[in-house]
Amino acid sequence: MSNFLYGLDFGTTNSVLSIYDEDKKEIIETIRVPSLIYFPEKLASADDNYVIGEEAIVAYLEEGMKGRFIKSIKQILSRSSFIETRINGRRYNASDLVSLILKDLKSKADQITGEDCRKAVIGRPVFFDDDNTAKDSLAQTRLSKAVEIAGFSNVRFQFEPIGAAFAYERTIEKKESVLVADLGGGTTDFTFVELDPDQARVKDRRNDMIASGGIYIGGDSFDSSFMWIKGTPYFGKDTLYEATPGKVLKVPISLFDNICTWDKMNFFNSLRIKRSMEEYYHYSNNDPKFRNLLTLIDNNLGYSVFQSIEKTKIGLSVEDVSQFQYSNMGIEINEAISINDYNEVIRKDVQKISDYLDRFLNENGIEAASIDSLFLTGGSSMVKAVRDLFVTKFPNSKINSGDNFISVANGLAYSGYLFED
Missing domain, CATH: 3.30.420.40 (ATPase, nucleotide binding domain)
Structure with a gap:
């Protein structure tokens, strides 16, 4: 059985996960999805109540833009004014919404590795909201909770530009x-x-x-x-x-x-x-x-x-x-x-x-x-x-x-040193 580490870049526009094989010491695949969630107006079932990424766009257009379409969810992590929203009779706070995208990426990656990988390096901006310490702390707490809800239990956080730096280092x-x-x-x-x-x-x-x-x-x-x-x-x-x-x-x-x-x-x-x-x-x-x-x-x-x-x-x-x-x-x-x-x-x-x-x-x-x-x-x-x-x-x-959309996730996947306490 192989040992895997996921590098996960949750972005405002796109979210990316790179799968790193720790035994082979290489990235075996990178997955990218738009950071979009669509809650259809008409539910197929109680469990089938949202879609993610490109599928969200398709469903949104096919349903005539009648449901609830959410974009740029990362922006609400630092907003103390946002407590929760009700969608189709359910309550969702910021962590709940973010976790839906993280779950989708993890599920896709687990299908590739054949394992329930719980080890990940998660990217975060240097400041979620300029240099406001209180907002930054709130955003980090909410992101940490979302990561936990998504099923990751062995986690480290890395600044996103540092992840990008490590990706670039492999090319010089x-x-x-x-x-x-x-x-x-x-x-x-x-x-x-x-x-x-x-x-x-x-x-x-x-x-x-x-x-x-x-x-x-x-x-x-x-x-x-x-x-x-x-x-x-x-x-x-x-x-x-x-x-x-x-x-x-x-x-x-x-x-x-x-x-x-x-x-x-x-x-x-x-x-x-x-x-x-x-x-x-x-x-x-x-x-x-x-x-x-x-x-x-x-x-x-x-x-x-x-x-x-x-x-x-x-x-x-x-x-x-x-x-x-x-x-x-x-x-x-x-x-x-x-x-x-x-x-x-x-x-x-x-x-x-x-x-x-x-x-x-x-x-x-x-x-x-x-x-x-x-x-x-x-x-x-x-x-x-x-x-x-x-x-x-x-x-x-x-x-x-580099690749403008996957460099950070690749670099995060190369950040396994963070687990060496």
Whole structure:
């Protein structure tokens, strides 16, 4: 019987598990699923009450987007305001929701290994919510509980950029001082580390980790900024209403803040809010763009809109112009977005990453000249403005990229030294 270790990267957008055979000392397979859960409106049975990943997308569309679709669950781990939600008569807290994705990955991996593997290195961002200690502690506690519910009992946690560093180390031929940037959906994390291919199998690497830090900005932040600037005008952000004769006001801006953030949109369906929106619609003289907002919420169309935003973003990683297109249930969007338009949309977010990186280097006494290379990973590392940021800051350092989606999980699977107490 073989001995296995799972490296598990629970991500905002995708979650990945790498299976490491400790006897052969190699990764035998890597599994990736989108971090999505769909709870169908019509249940086949009491036990068949949710689907994960790509199957969640299929079921969501086949059922006409009538059930409960949840994305970016990682974002709620640090939110003390989120206690639980009711879905199909059941209560789910943050740990419960996260555990559903972890269980799915474990089940798929166990089918490959033929064993009930309970040993895992679990990735976590350097900070779940910037440097807020209380929120970080809450998120770690919730993640630990989710891991336990999923069936893992022998567990260690590793910072995600350190996992990425170990994956990169397997590709180099000589010792390097490396700045690792893991640009995911929820966070951007940095680690400055000494890597050496001759040390790749050494158990204790703590002395090689020089500095780590992170900021709560990632691909979801970019999408949220895009929705705020380019999307919300199509949903009535500038709608005027006249509840009192002669007194014309704009509808509350908070309504649109809630449709720009996935963790808020997931739970933006209370009767009180819906009644308020119906009243604004009435007093706006049935403004057609505000009608789009009602359609968006009533028909659970958030995911499909953000899919269009994602397509626009991906298009701009290879072309100078991309179409922001959406056509569904009377909502019509067709706007050309140039790379300059998009760079302006995410300018504040990229500047925050830049400012944080400057502080990180300064506070840890790291000179740009001392960095031999950069290793960029995570889906947001493909955004042109992000890559330009690193090229500008480190003109004399080579920039490398691995597989943007599995590097962290692979590196976590190589982190078996954490079990050597």
